[in-house]
Structure formats: structure tokens, C-alpha cells
Amino acid sequence: MSSGNGKRGEPRVTIGRRDFFKVYASAGVAVLQGCRRRDQELIESPVRRSTALPGASVWRRSICEQCGAGCEIEVRTVDRLAKKIEGLPDGFVNAGGVCALGHSALQELYHPDRVTEPMRRGSSGELEPVSWEEALETAATAIAAAPDATTVVAGAPSGPLLGLWRRVAATVGAPPPVHWQPADGIVEREAARLAFGESTRPAYDLARSDYVVSVGAPFLDRWRSPVHFGAAWAELTADRRGKLVQVEARHSLTAANADEWLPVRPGSEGVLARGLAGLLMASGKFPEDARAAYEALYAEAPPDLAATAERCGIDAGRIERLAAELARARRPLVMAGGSAFEGESGVAAGAAALALNLLLGAVGRDGGVFAGIDFGFEDRLAGEAAAALPPAALADRLAGEGESGVLVVSEADPLHGVPGLEAAFERAGTVVVLSAFFDDTTSRADVVLPVQTDLERFQAVEPDPVRGVPALLIASPTVAPRGEARHPGDVALALAAAAGSALPWPGFQEAVESALSGAFAATRAAGGGASGPVALPASLVAGALNARQFVRRTTDAGGLVGTEEMRRAPAGPASGDADEAPGPIPDPASLPAPAAPVGVEAFTLIPFESLKLADGRGANRPWLQELPDPLSTVMWGSWVEVATADADRLGIRTGDIVRLTGTAAEIELPAIVLPTVRPGSIGVPVGGGHADYGRYARRRGVNVNALLDPDRRVAGAGAFARGDLRVRVERLRRPRRSERPVIYGRGLRQAEEIPVGWAPHDSGPAHAALPESGFVRRLGHPRRAAAAPTREEKA
């Protein structure tokens, strides 16, 4: 008999008939002798209408949609309840791994504060349960009355679901939806358009490189796919074959794991990239055509070493050594992302970093950078509908004093993400929110439509580009939906139908199948070989007789996955037609540096996504709230990272409550003093301080987004600029008991030095110096034994 944790990858129901009777006979006898009630339960069990035996594990394939990475997972279900998430060993993106956020999807599914029934704001001003029909009718009537004053905000990652929202918005006569997504992705597209002539997000072959310079991309933290890039990083650095250099102002988890961390001044990442280009070109080690391709992008010459060192705050010798190592590497690669993209000049900085790949010959080769291509299922579902708008478009649409019309927000929490939108939401005629939780936006809704979470719904996902191989992943629901929750795609279609503009599909699954069917027809029509813009690679449709068979095979197989041969280089700057060819890229070195600090207490604020809370969606899961942040070790709540030198100067100790004052708001939160913070900068995780979002997130920590200035934008990208923000820092007081940051106090009891032997940088063979050179200092969070509860607590 097999039960419990069997092998992954197949339903574990391998109990033989004879075993079955043996087990039940013996269990029945044992229980009969003991307790009657258990006996009754046992006899009931075998006649349950289920294909699985009671208590047996059934593993179901699913897709993690906690971020856009598209990790394929297996969910262990017992008695139709989801118990555990594991990575699918041959998962396209994740190859068996799952991150902390991915595991916690179970607590999203079974959260005690889920919205499980439709609600409508009644005459009392409170949200009251209503039927789906009533809720949809209220929403659809408002949309139909003023379609052009309807704003759709879609939080889904790019792919089929976003395509459907585009289609639905166009069908009901509303403007294109606002795609609520991190700034990073939009800026990345624009930077790639300038550097590579193609606005697809670049894919990186980290594992096969031997020298990686990551300009701001926190790929081991919470960027793109930490699981995929974690595995690739492990391959890169296995046996110390390759080196990772992290260029980032904040000491992120990626910086902590890098072989070398270059803590550049915030906002100077692009200058460093330009400075490196100057040194690389001067080295004379690169072919003339690579050099010419790079030089054609810029009107100016790169800054010299001294200017670069000055702007970046990095020792000139170090930059020179880095350039020399990069020039000598066999398969160097430059990645860009994260903080490099988040300042007002993020596009220029990102383009400067990406363009280095042209010089290094890294474009389109193993261990290099590829175009982030997909099968285009977003556009296939969108049909003729216009492209989605960037997040800043929401603020622009809602600007002014007039009524904001109808707002339809699906799986996004803009009120938590950006300050200054509350008034516009108040002015809106009707706010319709599709959400699984009462988050900050849902609590302002007039109509709440409960949606299914990852494991409850049909999934069709085009993963964010990580390998340069296109894929469409499809999965069926793993467990039954809770309450009356529906698929957001089904709700979108129902809204369109109720508003009088029905689309031909009853649900999202049918829409995806129709798109697959259309892709099959287009591919066959293209002559079985040529891959036109609407055709798939012929090899993917080869085995199917007709569209119906192709759709069935594709859904049964879990989607369409391309091959490594499909990887290709971006089009190249010269290949675009004249109208689209970008002009010279603005040189970050010639842009003005961010304003100098005013007085000692002006700091550059670096908001970052922690691996715990991500953009805030993780805040409602107790596993993640109680997970110690790996660098600060803080659990539950928010914190601000302060440099040791700054803390000494301002008299701040770990735990002290400090006030951060921005242009429009101020927040108070506990300080964590760390030796790894760049003096003059502070880091605060985003995702805390929800007004609602369930019992574990409500008013837990503070929302650093309150300090953002919604009028600051990343030039040329339509995204809010989160980087290079100036704030004042002042110490307020020692924390009261309830304000103390929850620091994970456990550590080794007897050792301040442990034999972790690593040789100092550049000193001899990697394994030679063990373990004598091992000296590790524990940072001084005092070790505390758990305090026994007081009598009151026990009571």
C-alpha cells in the first residue's frame, strides 16, 4: 500500500485490492475494540464518492501564480484538501524548487478571512452579501451607463488573462485596462528597446556564463524568478567556476550572496555601466563591430574612470579591476533590473547596463542575453484590442476633481501601492473589486466579487522570460473553490455579458481553448513551416490531426513549451524601421546627479521587496509574517535598515523608533542597525501597513509607499519612480514594549566563532585555507532564551 508521501509526479493511489481489504479489516477490528464513533467513521469512508481512497495522497500538477515566474508545482491533496506544495521536478522554470512565497499559497487558499461571497454596499453604507446575479447586475449597469468613463485595473501578470481583460475592456467600450505591475517590468521593456531595438524583457542564461555583473537585479530576493535564478546562480558558482558581481546600493540578499558587492551611490548604477564601457573599450579586447554597435547608441563618450568613481562612490582601483576581470572572462554577462530601474532616470540606467552586452558580445550566445519571447497568447486573446496601459496611467486618469466614473479593479491593490488615489476612489461612481481578500482597495469597493486563488482555478500562464524559451503553461483546478469564488476571467466575461456586450466564450478556459484553436489554424494556414506573427512553431502542432485534438493534447500535456533552439537574440538596434529606431540613449553620466543630502539627516530611501511579503501580497500569511527576514532577522512588521556609521552619528540603536519624513507624509517604524547598509541610505521593505487584508496583515507594520511621490515618474516609461527618494530621518524614542521589532533571537549558544572557512578575497586556492582562516563574527543581537509566559498570559 502506498499513502502519505509517495513519489511525486503521479497520483499516489497505488493501493492493491487485496491490501485494501487487509487494512480495513484489521483497522476495523482494532477500532471496534476501542471506540464506536471512530468505527462508524471508518465504515462511512469507503462509500464516499471519490476516486481517491480516504487518507491517500493524490498529487496534482498546478502552476504557482504568486508572481509572474510561472513555477510548475505539484500539490499534495488528501481527501480533496491541499496539504503541501512541491516544485515539479521537471518544471519548465523551477526544476523542482519552490520559494517561501510559493509555499504560502496554501495559506492564501485556506485563509480564515477570505472573501467567499459577492457583496454590495447597501443603504447602510456597509457591504452586505448579495447573489452573484445582483452583484454582476449592479456592476454591469454602472459600466453600461458610462463605458468610456470606466477604468479597468488588471493585476494579473502579462499573458492570457491580461489579454482577456483587454478584450473585455474594448468590447464594453472602455479605454484599455491599466496593467498594475511593478515598475521594473515596464522600464525593462523600454530600456531593452533602446539598447537592443526590441521591447521584450531580456532573458538571461546565467548558468552558462562565467562572469555575471548584475546591475541592480535582486534575482535571489524577489525579482523575476528567484527559484530559477537561484538554481542558475548555484550552477554559475558551483566549484567557484563563475563569479557574480552585484552593483546595488542596498545590501540585498543577492548582494549578500554575490562574490563581490559594489555598493554604488543610489541612482548611479547607469554611470557605473557607462564607466565600465569606457574601460572595456580602452582595453582593446573587443572586436571593432561590437565596439561600433555600442558607440552608435550614445552621442557622448563614456565618463572617464575618475568621474565614474566620483559619481558612484566606489574606489577607482576597484572599478578598474572589475573591468579587467570582465574583459578577461570567457562568457561575461550583464543583467539589469530592480533598483537600477526605479529612479527617474531608470530607463537610461537600465539601457546603459543592457548595452554593455553588445560590447561584450553577450547577445544571443550561450551564457548571454536573449530576447524574452513568448507565444503571444496575450494578444491572441486580446484580438484587436489596444495594449494595456502602465500603472501611472491610473493616476493620470483619476487626476482632477471631477467624478472618476466606474473603477473595475481585478486582483490588484492600488490603494496600498500608491498614495494619493484615495480621494479619486471616493469620487468614483461605482468601485467594483475582484479580490479574494478585503485589502485596502476592496474595503473601498461598492461591489465585491470574490475570486478564486491559484489552486482553485483553471490556469493559463505565459511565464515571465527567464530562459528565452517561450511557453504557455496550463493547469486544471487542484481543489474545489471556496464558497462562491469564481475565476476572475469568468467574472470578466460575465461582466461583459451583463453589460450587453457578450463575448463568444462562457468562461476563461473556453477563451484559452479558442485561442489555442486559432493558433493551430493559423499555423496550418502558414504552410506547415513558416512561423508568421500569428503562427506557432510548426513542430508544436505537428502531431495533431485537427484543432480540437491539438487543444485537447495541449491542455492534457500542461501547455506548450518551446525548445532551446527557439531562443534568439533581440532584433538589434539597427534593424527597427526608421520611425521606430531610437535616437541616442540619454547618457546617465550626463544627467544631473540626485540632489546632495541636505543636512546630516537627509537619506536616500530604498524601498525593496522582501522575500517575505513581496509587494505586499505575502503580508496576510502567518508563515511569512513569522519568517525571519534573512538579513535583518525581523519577523512580523516593518523595519528600517540604518548603517552603523549613521546610527552612531544620530544616536540610533537597534529597536529605536525613528521617523521618516518625505515630501507629503511621514512614517514611524523601528530601526535595525546593520553593518551592511551604505551610509546615507536607508532600506525599508514594502508590503507592510495594510489598512485591512485579513487578521495577520491588518495594521501590521507600516506602508512605506505612503512616502512615494505619485508625481515622480520614470522618464519615458509611465511608471511611478520609487528610487532615489529623499527622506529625513530622526530618532524618536526607545520602543515601548509593543513597538519593539520582533527580532529572531535564536543563535548558537556557545560559539562566537565557528569553523566556516573561507579565504579572504584573492588569496590563493579556494580550498587551501580551511579551516584556520575561518572567522565569523555574529552580529550582536543578544541571544535570548524564550521567556516563560506570565500568569496573566497563561490565563
Next chain:
Amino acid sequence: MTRWGMAIDLDRCTGCEACVVACAAENNIQTVGEEQAREGRAMHWLRIERYYEGEFPNVRTRFMPVLCQQCGAAPCEPVCPVYATYRNPEGLNAMVYSRCIGTRFCANNCPYTVRVFNWFDAEFPAPLDSQLNPDVSVRPGGVMEKCTFCVQRIQAGKDEAAQEEREVADGEIKTACQQSCPTKAIAFGDLEDPDSEVSRWAESPRAFSLLGDLDTRPGVVYLSGTEWREPAE
């Protein structure tokens, strides 16, 4: 005879903590809430220790997952007045929850600080309890607990092998932390089998035992971190 053991490559550990959440999900570890966590009562069976070396800007960071070391000469065992913790024949430092009376002597004697105590009964507000693993008991208040090397998975793996009348193959049984690790930094298996992956890792010149001079003979072996150096031209 089998001796279950684990090897952890610190060169591969990024400190991403996927293992910590995987462990909580697999083993029904309760979360205690902000107030209790502030008092140091968090219940993790596995933690990521973080070490710094040097000062800004030449500061280096290392991570080390620390869990029950399943010691061969466990300091926690002889101090238990009711024999609730003992060494099983396969090298696991096992806990009998129903026998534990909560003296906490074992936690006091553990040099690795990996034992945690249930100060209160676990709470899993419905329907969060739907997620609980039916193979693992939820521990009541007043009981000590710690990493079991996912003994329920070991048992399931052995049952399956016995059913098919064969030996347990190397790599067949995976602990929850090992299985979710994106960088594959953890190996688990039989240390008595010289060909097992964990034995091969344990033979590495980088291998060391945590607090090795205490001679607790841990079943967990670490492979120390190393530095990149430029390959010769």
C-alpha cells in the same frame, strides 16, 4: 544499519528560507503570533543563521541553515527525566510527544538551540487547519518539539520499498527542506552507505561539523563556503 544524515553545502545556500516555510508546511509547525514571537517563542524547527565578516564596504555575509543535528552523542537525551527523547536505531534523535512533561531540560542542554517549546496549544483558525499534514501530529501545549528529519517521509519511503520488496534507494526519501531548496544545497540519505550522495558530500575536504569540538557526533555535515578566484589564463 541505516544512519540517516544530512549534508548542507553553504556555498549553495542563498538564505532564501524556502526550506523554513516548507518545514512549517510539512510538519504542522504553529505560528505563535507577533506578541509571542517577540518573547522569543517562535517555533521554527529550522532557522537560517546569518553571519557578517568585515565592515562596510568590504563586508561579507554568509548564511547557515541550522536544524536539529541528530547527534550521535546528544546532550539533550541524558537530561530528560522521562526518556521522552531518545536515539532510535537509525540515528534519529526522536521525540515521544506523549511522554514529554515539559521540563525543557533538553532545550537547555542543546548547544545548537534547535529545540522549541509549545508554551500554548497550537491554534489553526479554520479553515487554515485544512492544510494540516495528516501524517504529522499537532503537538499540544507543554511539549517540546524539534526537527525529525521528516520521519513521516522516511517511514513512507521505507513502507513503499518494503511493499515492493526492495531496499530504499539513495535519494528516494527527501526531507521537506531538501525538496524545496531551489539551489539544491541539501543532501539527505544514509551515512552508512559509502555511495550515497550524503556520504560523498560528507567526504568533501570542505566538510565540517557544527561546534565539532563538543564531540556531539552530529548527523548533519556542513560544507564550508569558498571564494571565487580567477581561473588561470
